[in-house]
Amino acid sequence: DAGVIQSPRHEVTEMGQEVTLRCKPISGHNSLFWYRQTMMRGLELLIYFNNNVPIDDSGMPEDRFSAKMPNASFSTLKIQPSEPRDSAVYFCASSLAGSGGNTIYFGEGSWLTVV
Amino acid sequence: SQQGEEDPQALSIQEGENATMNCSYKTSINNLQWYRQNSGRGLVHLILIRSNEREKHSGRLRVTLDTSKKSSSLLITASRAADTASYFCATDGSSNTGKLIFGQGTTLQVKP
Numbered sequence: 649d650a651g652v653i654q655s656p657r658h659e660v661t662e663m664g665q666e667v668t669l670r671c672k673p674i675s676g677h678n679s680l681f682w683y684r685q686t687m688m689r690g691l692e693l694l695i696y697f698n699n700n701v702p703i704d705d706s707g708m709p710e711d712r713f714s715a716k717m718p719n720a721s722f723s724t725l726k727i728q729p730s731e732p733r734d735s736a737v738y739f740c741a742s743s744l745a746g747s748g749g750n751t752i753y754f755g756e757g758s759w760l761t762v763v
Numbered sequence: 764s765q766q767g768e769e770d771p772q773a774l775s776i777q778e779g780e781n782a783t784m785n786c787s788y789k790t791s792i793n794n795l796q797w798y799r800q801n802s803g804r805g806l807v808h809l810i811l812i813r814s815n816e817r818e819k820h821s822g823r824l825r826v827t828l829d830t831s832k833k834s835s836s837l838l839i840t841a842s843r844a845a846d847t848a849s850y851f852c853a854t855d856g857s858s859n860t861g862k863l864i865f866g867q868g869t870t871l872q873v874k875p
Binding site for chain 1: 794796804805806807808811851853855862863864865866867868
């Protein structure tokens with residue numbers, strides 16, 4: 649199994665630019681999560697989808713952030729416009745909800761630096 | 764706010780020693796999980812303990828759960844330099860949605 653695949657792995661962008669992070673979950677998983685990790689705030693859940701439907705987006709910082717899941721094998725997290733405080737590692741993760749354990753499988757992360 | 768809080772924040776031990784990390788949480792749970800994160804990598808699931816279990820073992824890992832105190836501990840026995848990583852507990856807050864909330868983590872350094 650290829651695991652959760654994220655792209656890009658690293659991105660450096662200028663303030664004000666649009667950033668799009670991409671994720672391919674593990675085939676067959678029905679839940680997808682976007683987390684953000686920083687030294688100051690730790691690992692924060694931004695949004696999660698179940699069967700491609702956003703269930704809880706209460707962790708999304710503000711309107712500059714948006715996430716979509718057009719199909720079961722693809723999701724995007726978009727930041728527009730980006731700001732330096734958005735610099736963080738963004739993790740996508742997937743799981744098979746209802747499997748009695750909800751073990752989450754993480755991608756390797758997208759390291760974002762906004763200058 | 765984070766559901767789980769780990770203690771200590773950082774731990775440094777010698778190879779061969781045991782490492783114990785603690786986690787406290789706030790709400791009722793269905794299960795509690797521990798994850799490991801190597802520097803620059805994603806989190807990897809280690810072990811899951813259900814709310815009706817008190818102790819679970821997996822190799823050199825031992826996890827305990829005390830639901831009355833809303834706390835859990837992760838013990839790594841006979842530590843190795845390769846165990847150097849950050850360790851996180853995560854809880855589901857008794858939901859069945861698959862949503863997990865992670866603690867701040869314990870950074871473990873095992874010196875060879």
